[in-house]
Amino acid sequence: xxxxxxxxxxxxxxxxxxxxxxxxxxxxxxxxxxxxxxxxxxxxxxxxxxxxxxxxxxxxxxxxxxxxxxxxxxxxxxxxxxxxxxxxxxxxxxxxxxxxxxxxxxxxxxxxxxxxxxxxxxxxxxxxxxxxxxxxxxxxxxxxxxxxxxxxxxxxxxxxxxxxxxxxxxxxxxxxxxxxxxxxxxxxxxxxxxxxxxxxxxxxxxxxxxxxxxxxxxxxxxxxxxxxxxx
Amino acid sequence: xxxxxxxxxxxxxxxxxxxxxxxxxxxxxxxxxxxxxxxxxxxxxxxxxxxxxxxxxxxxxxxxxxxxxxxxxxxxxxxxxxxxxxxxxxxxxxxxxxxxxxxxxxxxxxxxxxxxxxxxxxxxxxxxxxxxxxxxxxxxxxxxxxxxxxxxxxxxxxxxxxxxxxxxxxxxxxxxxxxxxxxxxxxxxxxxxxxxxxxxxxxxxxxxxxxxxxxxxxxxxxxxxxxxxxx
DNA sequence: GCGACGGTTCGGCTCGTACCGAACGATTGT
DNA sequence: ACAATCGTTCGGTACGAGCCGAACCGTCGC
Numbered sequence: 145x146x147x148x149x150x151x152x153x154x155x156x157x158x159x160x161x162x163x164x165x166x167x168x169x170x171x172x173x174x175x176x177x178x179x180x181x182x183x184x185x186x187x188x189x190x191x192x193x194x195x196x197x198x199x200x201x202x203x204x205x206x207x208x209x210x211x212x213x214x215x216x217x218x219x220x221x222x223x224x225x226x227x228x229x230x231x232x233x234x235x236x237x238x239x240x241x242x243x244x245x246x247x248x249x250x251x252x253x254x255x256x257x258x259x260x261x262x263x264x265x266x267x268x269x270x271x272x273x274x275x276x277x278x279x280x281x282x283x284x285x286x287x288x289x290x291x292x293x294x295x296x297x298x299x300x301x302x303x304x305x306x307x308x309x310x311x312x313x314x315x316x317x318x319x320x321x322x323x324x325x326x327x328x329x330x331x332x333x334x335x336x337x338x339x340x341x342x343x344x345x346x347x348x349x350x351x352x353x354x355x356x357x358x359x360x361x362x363x364x365x366x367x368x369x370x371x372x373x374x375x
Numbered sequence: 376x377x378x379x380x381x382x383x384x385x386x387x388x389x390x391x392x393x394x395x396x397x398x399x400x401x402x403x404x405x406x407x408x409x410x411x412x413x414x415x416x417x418x419x420x421x422x423x424x425x426x427x428x429x430x431x432x433x434x435x436x437x438x439x440x441x442x443x444x445x446x447x448x449x450x451x452x453x454x455x456x457x458x459x460x461x462x463x464x465x466x467x468x469x470x471x472x473x474x475x476x477x478x479x480x481x482x483x484x485x486x487x488x489x490x491x492x493x494x495x496x497x498x499x500x501x502x503x504x505x506x507x508x509x510x511x512x513x514x515x516x517x518x519x520x521x522x523x524x525x526x527x528x529x530x531x532x533x534x535x536x537x538x539x540x541x542x543x544x545x546x547x548x549x550x551x552x553x554x555x556x557x558x559x560x561x562x563x564x565x566x567x568x569x570x571x572x573x574x575x576x577x578x579x580x581x582x583x584x585x586x587x588x589x590x591x592x593x594x595x596x597x598x599x600x601x602x603x604x605x606x
Numbered sequence: 607g608c609g610a611c612g613g614t615t616c617g618g619c620t621c622g623t624a625c626c627g628a629a630c631g632a633t634t635g636t
Numbered sequence: 637a638c639a640a641t642c643g644t645t646c647g648g649t650a651c652g653a654g655c656c657g658a659a660c661c662g663t664c665g666c
Contacts, residue, residue: 146462154465155390222464226460235377
Protein backbone atom coordinates (compact mmCIF):
# COMPACT_ATOMS: atom_id res chain seq x y z
CA UNK A 145 0.00 0.00 0.00
CA UNK A 146 1.16 3.50 -0.80
CA UNK A 147 1.78 5.64 2.24
CA UNK A 148 0.10 9.04 2.41
CA UNK A 149 3.41 10.77 2.99
CA UNK A 150 4.90 9.30 -0.17
CA UNK A 151 1.93 10.36 -2.23
CA UNK A 152 1.98 13.82 -0.69
CA UNK A 153 5.70 14.15 -1.37
CA UNK A 154 5.22 13.26 -5.01
CA UNK A 155 2.30 15.64 -5.44
CA UNK A 156 4.21 18.39 -3.65
CA UNK A 157 6.76 18.34 -6.44
CA UNK A 158 4.10 19.62 -8.81
CA UNK A 159 2.22 21.69 -6.26
CA UNK A 160 4.39 24.75 -6.77
CA UNK A 161 3.62 27.06 -9.65
CA UNK A 162 7.24 27.48 -10.64
CA UNK A 163 7.96 23.76 -10.62
CA UNK A 164 4.74 23.14 -12.53
CA UNK A 165 5.81 25.66 -15.16
CA UNK A 166 9.18 23.93 -15.45
CA UNK A 167 7.60 20.52 -15.92
CA UNK A 168 5.11 21.79 -18.48
CA UNK A 169 7.94 23.41 -20.41
CA UNK A 170 9.85 20.14 -20.40
CA UNK A 171 6.78 18.39 -21.73
CA UNK A 172 7.95 19.37 -25.20
CA UNK A 173 10.56 16.66 -24.79
CA UNK A 174 13.55 18.92 -25.17
CA UNK A 175 16.45 19.19 -22.77
CA UNK A 176 16.51 22.68 -21.29
CA UNK A 177 19.34 24.39 -19.44
CA UNK A 178 18.82 25.62 -15.90
CA UNK A 179 19.11 29.21 -16.98
CA UNK A 180 16.54 28.85 -19.73
CA UNK A 181 14.06 27.36 -17.32
CA UNK A 182 14.69 30.11 -14.78
CA UNK A 183 14.00 32.76 -17.41
CA UNK A 184 10.97 30.87 -18.68
CA UNK A 185 9.49 30.51 -15.22
CA UNK A 186 10.37 34.07 -14.27
CA UNK A 187 12.49 33.35 -11.21
CA UNK A 188 16.10 33.98 -10.20
CA UNK A 189 18.65 31.36 -11.25
CA UNK A 190 19.27 30.48 -7.63
CA UNK A 191 15.60 29.74 -7.16
CA UNK A 192 15.50 27.55 -10.21
CA UNK A 193 18.49 25.59 -8.95
CA UNK A 194 16.61 24.64 -5.83
CA UNK A 195 13.55 23.55 -7.76
CA UNK A 196 15.57 21.47 -10.19
CA UNK A 197 17.28 19.71 -7.31
CA UNK A 198 13.96 18.76 -5.82
CA UNK A 199 12.56 17.54 -9.12
CA UNK A 200 15.66 15.48 -9.87
CA UNK A 201 15.73 14.02 -6.37
CA UNK A 202 12.07 13.19 -6.71
CA UNK A 203 12.75 11.21 -9.86
CA UNK A 204 10.68 13.35 -12.20
CA UNK A 205 13.68 14.83 -13.98
CA UNK A 206 17.10 13.64 -15.04
CA UNK A 207 20.07 15.89 -15.62
CA UNK A 208 23.14 15.78 -17.79
CA UNK A 209 26.07 18.04 -17.20
CA UNK A 210 27.78 19.35 -20.24
CA UNK A 211 30.54 21.88 -19.73
CA UNK A 212 29.21 24.70 -17.65
CA UNK A 213 25.66 23.85 -18.66
CA UNK A 214 23.20 21.67 -16.84
CA UNK A 215 20.69 20.09 -19.14
CA UNK A 216 17.50 18.83 -17.63
CA UNK A 217 14.82 16.58 -19.07
CA UNK A 218 11.78 14.62 -18.00
CA UNK A 219 13.01 11.35 -16.53
CA UNK A 220 10.99 9.04 -18.78
CA UNK A 221 7.86 8.90 -20.90
CA UNK A 222 5.75 7.87 -17.93
CA UNK A 223 6.38 11.26 -16.35
CA UNK A 224 5.11 12.96 -19.49
CA UNK A 225 2.12 10.66 -19.38
CA UNK A 226 1.44 11.59 -15.78
CA UNK A 227 1.63 15.30 -16.54
CA UNK A 228 -0.74 14.86 -19.44
CA UNK A 229 -3.15 12.89 -17.26
CA UNK A 230 -3.16 15.69 -14.75
CA UNK A 231 -3.65 18.28 -17.48
CA UNK A 232 -6.52 16.25 -18.89
CA UNK A 233 -8.31 16.55 -15.56
CA UNK A 234 -8.03 20.34 -15.77
CA UNK A 235 -9.20 20.67 -19.35
CA UNK A 236 -10.90 17.58 -20.71
CA UNK A 237 -9.67 16.40 -24.08
CA UNK A 238 -11.69 17.22 -27.19
CA UNK A 239 -12.21 13.51 -27.97
CA UNK A 240 -10.18 10.34 -28.38
CA UNK A 241 -9.22 9.65 -31.99
CA UNK A 242 -11.98 7.57 -33.54
CA UNK A 243 -12.71 6.42 -37.04
CA UNK A 244 -10.57 5.73 -40.06
CA UNK A 245 -9.80 9.35 -40.81
CA UNK A 246 -8.44 9.98 -37.31
CA UNK A 247 -6.45 6.75 -37.28
CA UNK A 248 -4.85 7.69 -40.60
CA UNK A 249 -3.94 11.13 -39.29
CA UNK A 250 -2.47 9.54 -36.19
CA UNK A 251 -0.33 7.17 -38.24
CA UNK A 252 0.86 10.05 -40.40
CA UNK A 253 1.95 11.90 -37.28
CA UNK A 254 3.93 8.90 -36.13
CA UNK A 255 5.70 8.69 -39.47
CA UNK A 256 6.79 12.27 -39.66
CA UNK A 257 5.95 15.58 -38.11
CA UNK A 258 7.42 18.84 -36.97
CA UNK A 259 8.21 19.46 -33.31
CA UNK A 260 8.11 23.22 -33.03
CA UNK A 261 10.40 24.04 -35.93
CA UNK A 262 12.35 20.85 -36.55
CA UNK A 263 11.67 17.34 -37.79
CA UNK A 264 10.38 14.68 -35.43
CA UNK A 265 8.64 11.33 -35.67
CA UNK A 266 10.27 8.36 -37.36
CA UNK A 267 11.62 10.68 -40.06
CA UNK A 268 13.34 12.94 -37.55
CA UNK A 269 14.83 10.03 -35.65
CA UNK A 270 16.02 8.35 -38.86
CA UNK A 271 17.81 11.48 -40.04
CA UNK A 272 19.44 11.94 -36.65
CA UNK A 273 20.59 8.34 -36.48
CA UNK A 274 21.95 8.43 -40.02
CA UNK A 275 23.91 11.59 -39.28
CA UNK A 276 25.36 9.98 -36.19
CA UNK A 277 26.34 6.80 -38.05
CA UNK A 278 28.05 8.77 -40.77
CA UNK A 279 30.06 10.78 -38.30
CA UNK A 280 28.23 14.02 -38.86
CA UNK A 281 26.84 14.19 -35.35
CA UNK A 282 28.27 13.13 -32.01
CA UNK A 283 25.75 11.80 -29.52
CA UNK A 284 28.29 10.38 -27.08
CA UNK A 285 28.09 13.39 -24.77
CA UNK A 286 24.91 15.18 -25.58
CA UNK A 287 24.64 16.42 -29.13
CA UNK A 288 27.49 18.04 -31.01
CA UNK A 289 28.23 18.58 -34.68
CA UNK A 290 31.48 17.08 -35.94
CA UNK A 291 33.57 19.10 -38.38
CA UNK A 292 32.33 16.75 -41.11
CA UNK A 293 28.82 17.44 -39.97
CA UNK A 294 29.31 21.17 -40.27
CA UNK A 295 30.67 20.70 -43.77
CA UNK A 296 27.76 18.46 -44.70
CA UNK A 297 25.24 20.97 -43.46
CA UNK A 298 26.98 23.75 -45.35
CA UNK A 299 26.86 21.58 -48.46
CA UNK A 300 23.28 20.40 -48.16
CA UNK A 301 21.73 23.51 -46.70
CA UNK A 302 23.96 26.17 -48.10
CA UNK A 303 24.28 27.37 -44.53
CA UNK A 304 27.51 27.29 -42.60
CA UNK A 305 27.02 26.56 -38.89
CA UNK A 306 30.54 27.88 -38.24
CA UNK A 307 29.46 31.40 -39.17
CA UNK A 308 28.89 33.72 -36.25
CA UNK A 309 25.26 33.52 -35.19
CA UNK A 310 23.10 36.40 -33.99
CA UNK A 311 20.88 34.09 -31.95
CA UNK A 312 21.84 32.67 -28.58
CA UNK A 313 20.02 29.50 -29.44
CA UNK A 314 22.14 26.34 -29.19
CA UNK A 315 23.38 25.05 -32.52
CA UNK A 316 22.27 21.51 -31.85
CA UNK A 317 20.17 20.08 -29.12
CA UNK A 318 18.70 16.71 -28.31
CA UNK A 319 14.93 16.54 -28.33
CA UNK A 320 13.24 13.46 -26.93
CA UNK A 321 10.27 12.13 -28.81
CA UNK A 322 7.71 10.42 -26.58
CA UNK A 323 6.17 8.25 -29.26
CA UNK A 324 9.49 7.10 -30.66
CA UNK A 325 11.25 7.21 -27.29
CA UNK A 326 14.32 8.31 -29.17
CA UNK A 327 16.26 11.52 -29.43
CA UNK A 328 16.21 13.56 -32.58
CA UNK A 329 17.97 16.68 -33.72
CA UNK A 330 16.66 19.99 -32.49
CA UNK A 331 18.33 23.35 -31.99
CA UNK A 332 19.29 25.81 -34.70
CA UNK A 333 20.69 23.13 -37.00
CA UNK A 334 17.53 21.08 -36.64
CA UNK A 335 15.42 24.09 -37.55
CA UNK A 336 17.58 24.95 -40.56
CA UNK A 337 17.41 21.35 -41.71
CA UNK A 338 13.64 21.31 -41.44
CA UNK A 339 13.41 24.63 -43.23
CA UNK A 340 15.48 23.29 -46.10
CA UNK A 341 13.50 20.05 -46.29
CA UNK A 342 10.29 22.02 -46.63
CA UNK A 343 11.78 24.66 -48.92
CA UNK A 344 13.18 22.09 -51.35
CA UNK A 345 9.98 20.08 -51.40
CA UNK A 346 11.63 17.04 -49.79
CA UNK A 347 8.77 16.94 -47.34
CA UNK A 348 5.37 18.61 -47.56
CA UNK A 349 2.91 19.37 -44.81
CA UNK A 350 -0.24 17.27 -44.69
CA UNK A 351 -3.10 19.67 -44.25
CA UNK A 352 -2.63 22.37 -41.68
CA UNK A 353 -1.32 20.27 -38.80
CA UNK A 354 2.15 19.17 -37.81
CA UNK A 355 2.22 16.00 -39.89
CA UNK A 356 4.58 15.92 -42.88
CA UNK A 357 4.95 13.50 -45.77
CA UNK A 358 8.17 12.54 -47.47
CA UNK A 359 8.05 13.28 -51.20
CA UNK A 360 9.72 11.30 -53.96
CA UNK A 361 12.50 13.84 -54.31
CA UNK A 362 12.96 13.76 -50.57
CA UNK A 363 13.25 10.00 -50.64
CA UNK A 364 15.94 10.25 -53.29
CA UNK A 365 17.83 12.88 -51.34
CA UNK A 366 17.78 10.82 -48.15
CA UNK A 367 18.96 7.73 -49.98
CA UNK A 368 21.80 9.53 -51.74
CA UNK A 369 22.97 11.69 -48.87
CA UNK A 370 22.31 9.54 -45.82
CA UNK A 371 21.54 6.05 -47.13
CA UNK A 372 18.12 6.17 -45.48
CA UNK A 373 15.21 4.25 -46.93
CA UNK A 374 11.85 4.86 -45.30
CA UNK A 375 8.52 3.33 -46.30
CA UNK B 376 -2.42 24.67 -23.01
CA UNK B 377 -2.64 23.97 -19.30
CA UNK B 378 -1.51 26.84 -17.14
CA UNK B 379 1.11 26.15 -14.49
CA UNK B 380 -1.08 27.60 -11.78
CA UNK B 381 -3.91 25.21 -12.60
CA UNK B 382 -1.61 22.23 -12.54
CA UNK B 383 -0.05 23.41 -9.28
CA UNK B 384 -3.47 23.92 -7.72
CA UNK B 385 -4.53 20.43 -8.64
CA UNK B 386 -1.32 18.88 -7.34
CA UNK B 387 -1.53 20.94 -4.16
CA UNK B 388 -4.74 19.13 -3.28
CA UNK B 389 -2.74 15.94 -2.91
CA UNK B 390 0.42 17.56 -1.61
CA UNK B 391 -0.72 17.50 2.00
CA UNK B 392 -0.24 14.32 3.97
CA UNK B 393 -3.66 14.50 5.59
CA UNK B 394 -5.46 15.08 2.32
CA UNK B 395 -3.44 12.31 0.70
CA UNK B 396 -4.46 9.93 3.49
CA UNK B 397 -8.10 10.88 2.96
CA UNK B 398 -7.92 10.25 -0.76
CA UNK B 399 -6.16 6.93 -0.32
CA UNK B 400 -8.80 5.87 2.18
CA UNK B 401 -11.53 6.76 -0.29
CA UNK B 402 -9.78 4.68 -2.92
CA UNK B 403 -11.66 1.69 -1.53
CA UNK B 404 -14.71 3.13 -3.25
CA UNK B 405 -16.80 3.53 -0.14
CA UNK B 406 -18.50 6.70 1.00
CA UNK B 407 -16.97 7.81 4.30
CA UNK B 408 -18.32 10.32 6.78
CA UNK B 409 -16.30 13.39 7.69
CA UNK B 410 -15.79 12.12 11.22
CA UNK B 411 -14.54 8.75 10.11
CA UNK B 412 -12.01 10.37 7.82
CA UNK B 413 -10.86 12.72 10.58
CA UNK B 414 -10.27 9.79 12.91
CA UNK B 415 -8.59 7.78 10.17
CA UNK B 416 -6.24 10.60 9.27
CA UNK B 417 -5.57 11.45 12.91
CA UNK B 418 -6.68 15.09 12.86
CA UNK B 419 -9.38 17.11 14.60
CA UNK B 420 -12.82 17.20 12.97
CA UNK B 421 -12.44 20.89 12.30
CA UNK B 422 -9.25 20.24 10.40
CA UNK B 423 -10.86 17.51 8.35
CA UNK B 424 -13.72 19.83 7.45
CA UNK B 425 -11.32 22.26 5.88
CA UNK B 426 -9.58 19.58 3.89
CA UNK B 427 -12.83 18.11 2.63
CA UNK B 428 -13.96 21.52 1.46
CA UNK B 429 -10.80 21.96 -0.54
CA UNK B 430 -11.04 18.50 -2.08
CA UNK B 431 -14.69 18.96 -3.02
CA UNK B 432 -14.07 22.43 -4.44
CA UNK B 433 -11.17 21.01 -6.40
CA UNK B 434 -13.44 18.44 -7.99
CA UNK B 435 -11.69 15.38 -6.61
CA UNK B 436 -14.49 14.51 -4.20
CA UNK B 437 -18.26 14.71 -4.20
CA UNK B 438 -20.39 14.91 -1.10
CA UNK B 439 -23.87 13.85 -0.18
CA UNK B 440 -25.58 15.14 2.92
CA UNK B 441 -27.71 12.68 4.76
CA UNK B 442 -29.18 13.85 8.02
CA UNK B 443 -26.45 15.12 10.23
CA UNK B 444 -23.88 13.11 8.29
CA UNK B 445 -21.76 14.24 5.40
CA UNK B 446 -20.79 11.41 3.15
CA UNK B 447 -17.85 11.93 0.90
CA UNK B 448 -16.64 9.91 -2.06
CA UNK B 449 -14.19 10.13 -4.94
CA UNK B 450 -15.83 12.19 -7.66
CA UNK B 451 -15.53 9.64 -10.45
CA UNK B 452 -13.47 6.66 -11.56
CA UNK B 453 -10.94 8.89 -13.29
CA UNK B 454 -9.91 10.28 -9.92
CA UNK B 455 -9.28 6.76 -8.66
CA UNK B 456 -7.30 6.11 -11.81
CA UNK B 457 -5.23 9.22 -11.24
CA UNK B 458 -4.47 8.24 -7.65
CA UNK B 459 -3.46 4.79 -8.77
CA UNK B 460 -1.22 6.25 -11.47
CA UNK B 461 0.52 8.38 -8.88
CA UNK B 462 0.87 5.41 -6.54
CA UNK B 463 2.30 3.34 -9.37
CA UNK B 464 5.11 5.88 -9.74
CA UNK B 465 5.98 5.43 -6.07
CA UNK B 466 5.94 1.65 -6.07
CA UNK B 467 6.08 0.13 -9.53
CA UNK B 468 3.48 -2.55 -10.20
CA UNK B 469 4.49 -6.20 -9.99
CA UNK B 470 3.45 -6.83 -13.59
CA UNK B 471 0.41 -6.47 -15.83
CA UNK B 472 -1.78 -9.58 -15.90
CA UNK B 473 -0.50 -11.82 -18.68
CA UNK B 474 -1.35 -15.31 -19.78
CA UNK B 475 -4.47 -17.40 -19.60
CA UNK B 476 -4.26 -18.09 -15.90
CA UNK B 477 -4.09 -14.39 -15.03
CA UNK B 478 -6.86 -13.49 -17.46
CA UNK B 479 -9.11 -16.13 -15.91
CA UNK B 480 -8.42 -14.84 -12.43
CA UNK B 481 -9.16 -11.32 -13.60
CA UNK B 482 -12.51 -12.35 -15.09
CA UNK B 483 -13.43 -14.20 -11.89
CA UNK B 484 -12.77 -11.02 -9.93
CA UNK B 485 -15.05 -9.06 -12.20
CA UNK B 486 -17.83 -11.62 -11.73
CA UNK B 487 -17.79 -11.70 -7.97
CA UNK B 488 -15.50 -10.74 -5.14
CA UNK B 489 -15.43 -9.42 -1.64
CA UNK B 490 -14.69 -5.76 -0.93
CA UNK B 491 -13.40 -5.78 2.61
CA UNK B 492 -16.18 -7.81 4.20
CA UNK B 493 -19.07 -7.50 1.79
CA UNK B 494 -19.94 -8.65 -1.72
CA UNK B 495 -18.79 -6.68 -4.74
CA UNK B 496 -18.35 -7.26 -8.45
CA UNK B 497 -21.28 -8.09 -10.70
CA UNK B 498 -22.69 -10.34 -7.98
CA UNK B 499 -22.68 -7.55 -5.39
CA UNK B 500 -24.24 -5.08 -7.79
CA UNK B 501 -26.91 -7.57 -8.88
CA UNK B 502 -27.95 -8.30 -5.30
CA UNK B 503 -28.11 -4.61 -4.50
CA UNK B 504 -30.17 -3.81 -7.59
CA UNK B 505 -32.57 -6.67 -6.93
CA UNK B 506 -33.10 -5.54 -3.36
CA UNK B 507 -33.82 -2.04 -4.57
CA UNK B 508 -36.27 -3.23 -7.22
CA UNK B 509 -38.13 -5.36 -4.72
CA UNK B 510 -38.51 -2.50 -2.27
CA UNK B 511 -36.06 -3.85 0.24
CA UNK B 512 -33.57 -1.04 -0.15
CA UNK B 513 -34.02 2.63 -0.84
CA UNK B 514 -31.31 4.23 -2.96
CA UNK B 515 -33.16 7.46 -3.63
CA UNK B 516 -31.34 9.35 -0.89
CA UNK B 517 -28.23 7.40 -0.14
CA UNK B 518 -28.84 3.89 1.09
CA UNK B 519 -31.53 2.97 3.57
CA UNK B 520 -33.29 -0.26 4.44
CA UNK B 521 -37.07 -0.24 4.06
CA UNK B 522 -39.16 -1.99 6.73
CA UNK B 523 -39.69 -4.77 4.19
CA UNK B 524 -35.95 -4.93 3.72
CA UNK B 525 -35.35 -5.34 7.43
CA UNK B 526 -37.90 -8.13 7.55
CA UNK B 527 -36.30 -9.82 4.55
CA UNK B 528 -32.87 -9.67 6.10
CA UNK B 529 -34.24 -11.07 9.36
CA UNK B 530 -35.84 -13.89 7.39
CA UNK B 531 -32.92 -14.73 5.18
CA UNK B 532 -30.10 -14.08 7.60
CA UNK B 533 -31.77 -14.85 10.87
CA UNK B 534 -30.49 -11.47 11.96
CA UNK B 535 -32.72 -8.55 12.77
CA UNK B 536 -31.24 -5.17 11.80
CA UNK B 537 -33.74 -3.47 14.10
CA UNK B 538 -32.05 -4.98 17.18
CA UNK B 539 -29.82 -2.59 19.09
CA UNK B 540 -26.31 -2.83 17.75
CA UNK B 541 -23.12 -2.72 19.75
CA UNK B 542 -21.13 -1.41 16.81
CA UNK B 543 -21.24 2.18 15.67
CA UNK B 544 -20.87 1.08 12.12
CA UNK B 545 -23.63 2.27 9.76
CA UNK B 546 -26.25 -0.34 9.02
CA UNK B 547 -26.13 0.17 5.28
CA UNK B 548 -23.74 2.11 3.17
CA UNK B 549 -23.17 2.64 -0.50
CA UNK B 550 -19.89 1.36 -1.85
CA UNK B 551 -18.82 2.32 -5.34
CA UNK B 552 -17.19 -0.33 -7.46
CA UNK B 553 -14.69 1.06 -9.98
CA UNK B 554 -14.90 -1.84 -12.41
CA UNK B 555 -18.69 -1.97 -12.40
CA UNK B 556 -19.08 1.78 -11.88
CA UNK B 557 -22.12 0.94 -9.82
CA UNK B 558 -22.96 1.14 -6.17
CA UNK B 559 -23.35 -1.98 -4.11
CA UNK B 560 -24.37 -2.68 -0.56
CA UNK B 561 -21.78 -2.19 2.16
CA UNK B 562 -22.09 -1.41 5.84
CA UNK B 563 -23.13 -3.80 8.58
CA UNK B 564 -25.97 -5.30 6.55
CA UNK B 565 -23.66 -5.88 3.61
CA UNK B 566 -21.18 -7.64 5.85
CA UNK B 567 -23.87 -9.81 7.44
CA UNK B 568 -25.21 -10.69 4.03
CA UNK B 569 -21.77 -11.69 2.81
CA UNK B 570 -21.16 -13.70 5.97
CA UNK B 571 -24.39 -15.61 5.44
CA UNK B 572 -23.66 -16.21 1.75
CA UNK B 573 -20.32 -17.73 2.66
CA UNK B 574 -21.64 -19.61 5.72
CA UNK B 575 -24.49 -21.22 3.80
CA UNK B 576 -22.27 -22.20 0.91
CA UNK B 577 -24.09 -19.90 -1.54
CA UNK B 578 -20.74 -18.57 -2.62
CA UNK B 579 -17.29 -20.02 -2.07
CA UNK B 580 -13.94 -18.32 -2.21
CA UNK B 581 -11.73 -19.12 -5.18
CA UNK B 582 -8.30 -19.84 -3.81
CA UNK B 583 -7.02 -17.47 -1.18
CA UNK B 584 -7.86 -14.15 -2.86
CA UNK B 585 -10.94 -11.98 -2.91
CA UNK B 586 -12.66 -13.69 -5.82
CA UNK B 587 -15.79 -15.70 -5.05
CA UNK B 588 -17.85 -18.13 -7.12
CA UNK B 589 -21.60 -18.58 -6.98
CA UNK B 590 -22.53 -22.19 -6.15
CA UNK B 591 -25.56 -24.08 -7.42
CA UNK B 592 -27.39 -23.66 -4.13
CA UNK B 593 -26.54 -19.96 -4.22
CA UNK B 594 -27.96 -19.68 -7.70
CA UNK B 595 -31.19 -21.29 -6.53
CA UNK B 596 -31.42 -19.01 -3.53
CA UNK B 597 -30.89 -15.86 -5.63
CA UNK B 598 -33.49 -16.99 -8.14
CA UNK B 599 -36.07 -17.81 -5.47
CA UNK B 600 -35.49 -14.88 -3.18
CA UNK B 601 -34.52 -12.07 -5.54
CA UNK B 602 -35.33 -13.32 -9.03
CA UNK B 603 -31.69 -12.93 -10.04
CA UNK B 604 -30.18 -15.15 -12.69
CA UNK B 605 -26.45 -14.78 -13.21
CA UNK B 606 -24.32 -16.73 -15.64
C1' DG C 607 46.55 33.89 -17.44
C1' DC C 608 42.17 36.79 -17.07
C1' DG C 609 37.43 38.26 -17.70
C1' DA C 610 32.82 36.55 -18.92
C1' DC C 611 29.29 33.47 -18.07
C1' DG C 612 26.40 29.69 -16.23
C1' DG C 613 25.34 27.61 -12.10
C1' DT C 614 25.41 26.89 -6.98
C1' DT C 615 25.34 27.89 -1.98
C1' DC C 616 23.96 30.56 1.89
C1' DG C 617 21.44 33.85 4.85
C1' DG C 618 17.38 36.19 5.76
C1' DC C 619 12.76 37.74 4.73
C1' DT C 620 7.87 36.91 4.00
C1' DC C 621 3.74 34.58 3.16
C1' DG C 622 0.81 30.67 3.03
C1' DT C 623 -1.32 27.09 5.42
C1' DA C 624 -2.03 23.15 8.54
C1' DC C 625 -3.29 22.63 13.10
C1' DC C 626 -6.09 22.90 17.37
C1' DG C 627 -9.66 24.39 20.85
C1' DA C 628 -13.80 26.53 21.80
C1' DA C 629 -18.13 28.11 20.60
C1' DC C 630 -21.91 27.54 17.61
C1' DG C 631 -25.62 25.19 14.16
C1' DA C 632 -28.15 21.18 12.78
C1' DT C 633 -30.22 16.74 13.28
C1' DT C 634 -31.76 12.71 15.71
C1' DG C 635 -33.87 10.23 19.25
C1' DT C 636 -35.56 10.00 24.08
C1' DA D 637 -38.27 19.97 25.23
C1' DC D 638 -33.72 18.14 26.11
C1' DA D 639 -29.48 15.76 25.55
C1' DA D 640 -26.33 13.62 22.57
C1' DT D 641 -23.99 13.54 18.33
C1' DC D 642 -22.07 15.17 13.98
C1' DG D 643 -20.33 18.80 11.68
C1' DT D 644 -18.87 23.75 10.92
C1' DT D 645 -16.93 28.37 11.81
C1' DC D 646 -13.62 31.31 13.89
C1' DG D 647 -9.41 33.01 16.15
C1' DG D 648 -4.71 32.29 17.12
C1' DT D 649 -0.27 29.82 16.74
C1' DA D 650 3.61 27.80 14.53
C1' DC D 651 6.09 25.64 11.06
C1' DG D 652 7.44 25.10 6.40
C1' DA D 653 8.63 26.69 1.92
C1' DG D 654 9.45 29.96 -1.84
C1' DC D 655 11.90 33.94 -3.03
C1' DC D 656 15.83 37.04 -3.70
C1' DG D 657 20.64 39.07 -3.47
C1' DA D 658 25.36 38.42 -2.64
C1' DA D 659 29.27 35.73 -2.63
C1' DC D 660 31.49 31.79 -4.58
C1' DC D 661 32.93 27.88 -7.88
C1' DG D 662 33.82 25.76 -12.36
C1' DT D 663 34.09 26.16 -17.42
C1' DC D 664 34.87 28.55 -21.73
C1' DG D 665 37.08 31.94 -24.76
C1' DC D 666 40.37 35.52 -25.65
